[in-house]
Amino acid sequence: MTPRCAARPRCPAGARCPAGARRPAGAARRVAYREVVLNWSNYVALGDSLTAGRDDHAPGGARIGWARRLARILSTRTAVPCVLTNLAFDGASVAVVLEQQLPAVARIGPDLVSLTVGMNDIRDPAFSQQRFAAGLGTLLDGLAATGATVLTCTLPDMAAVMSLPADQVEVARQRMRQASDVIREQAASRGAVCLDAWAMPGAADPALFGPDRIHPNASGHQLIADAFAALLLRGTQEAG
Numbered sequence: 001m002t003p004r005c006a007a008r009p010r011c012p013a014g015a016r017c018p019a020g021a022r023r024p025a026g027a028a029r030r031v032a033y034r035e036v037v038l039n040w041s042n043y044v045a046l047g048d049s050l051t052a053g054r055d056d057h058a059p060g061g062a063r064i065g066w067a068r069r070l071a072r073i074l075s076t077r078t079a080v081p082c083v084l085t086n087l088a089f090d091g092a093s094v095a096v097v098l099e100q101q102l103p104a105v106a107r108i109g110p111d112l113v114s115l116t117v118g119m120n121d122i123r124d125p126a127f128s129q130q131r132f133a134a135g136l137g138t139l140l141d142g143l144a145a146t147g148a149t150v151l152t153c154t155l156p157d158m159a160a161v162m163s164l165p166a167d168q169v170e171v172a173r174q175r176m177r178q179a180s181d182v183i184r185e186q187a188a189s190r191g192a193v194c195l196d197a198w199a200m201p202g203a204a205d206p207a208l209f210g211p212d213r214i215h216p217n218a219s220g221h222q223l224i225a226d227a228f229a230a231l232l233l234r235g236t237q238e239a240g
Contacts, residue, residue: 051088053065056218094121102139112149115152140187156176162214
C-alpha cells in the first residue's frame with residue numbers, strides 16, 4: 001500500500017514529502033507536490049544581536065548563539081552536516097538587514113535561512129507598525145525566493161524583565177506586541193516557520209537573560225535552538 005503523507009499540512013516551508021508518499025485527495029489541483037527531505041546542509045542566518053550570539057560565549061570568548069546551536073542539533077538529529085553562515089550583527093534593523101545582509105543570501109544558495117529582527121526597530125522613537133510590516137514583508141519575500149526553508153520568531157514578552165523606568169515598561173510591551181503581531185502575520189502569509197516566543201512559556205524567565213536583561217544567556221540561546229529544532233523536525237518525530 002502506498003503511504004500517505006499525513007504530515008503534509010505541517011511540513012516546514014521548503015520541505016518535500018517522502019518518496020512514495022501519495023498526495024491527499026484533491027491536492028493535485030491545488031499545489032505542486034514535492035518530496036519531503038527533513039534535513040538541511042546549508043544554513044544562512046540573518047538578523048540582529050540575538051542571532052549574532054551576544055551573551056552566549058565559548059570558554060575562549062567566541063560567540064556561540066542559538067543559530068550555531070541549532071546547526072549542531074540538526075547535524076546530529078539528521079546525520080547530515082548543517083553548515084552555518086552567520087550574517088547577523090549587533091544593532092541590525094529590518095532596513096539594515098535588507099541593505100547589508102539579504103544581498104549575500106542568493107549567492108550562498110542556502111536550503112535553510114533564519115531571520116530575527118524587531119528589537120532595534122521598536123527602539124526607534126519614530127517606530128511605525130506599518131513601515132515595519134512593509135519592510136519585513138519585503139525581507140521575507142526575498143528569503144522565500146531562494147527556495148529555502150525560512151525561519152523567524154516573534155519577540156518575547158520581556159518588558160517587565162528589562163531595566164526600564166516604570167513608566168516605560170508598558171510602552172515597551174506595547175511595541176513588542178505590535179512587532180510580534182506583524183512578524184506572526186507576515187510569516188504566516190508566506191509559509192515561514194515562526195517560533196512564537198511571545199507566547200512561549202518561560203521565554204521571559206530572568207534566569208535566561210544576560211546582565212543587560214535584553215539578550216539571552218547561554219541557557220536562553222539553547223532554549224531558542226531547541227524550540228526551532230522541535231518545529232523543524234516535527235515531521236520526523238511524527239513519523240517515528
